[in-house]
Amino acid sequence: MQLLQPAHWAKPKGFANGIAATGRQVFIAGQVGWTAEQAFESDDFVAQVEQALRNILAVLAEAGGGPEHLVRLTWYVTSKQDYLARPRELGEAYRRVIGRHFPTMTLVQVVALVEDRAKVEIEATAVIPP
Secondary structure (H helix, E strand, C coil), X not given: CXXXXXXXXXXXXXXXXXXXXXXXXXXXXXXXXXXXXXXXXXXXXXXXXXXXXXXXXXXXXXCCCCHHHEEEEEEEECCHHHHHHCHHHHHHHXXXXXXXXXXXXXXXXXXXXXXXXXXXXXXXXXXXXX
């Protein structure tokens, strides 16, 4: 895996501008912050983010991958203010699950998600080397 960072650009914080990778591609559907039984244990934004990331890793493990294989995360949030208001807590939750691996990321605010209690949905792409 190669991080793609133009030399004259400011270094991003918490994400990569680009990644080049070779291997088996794994595409993970949007995961919300519910348990394996599809039950929400919390309405807290950060708690839902942490659970959604855990769900991503559970699916990725089925392909034999781990967090180091993630190349892209797309976040859909119902409130960008929830995201912006708690950067420290979000960073701590992210590192508890993913560690210090920062793939490319995009965050989009949406009007609603299909699951009414969901505050975030995250989809992922991973590349597992041969």
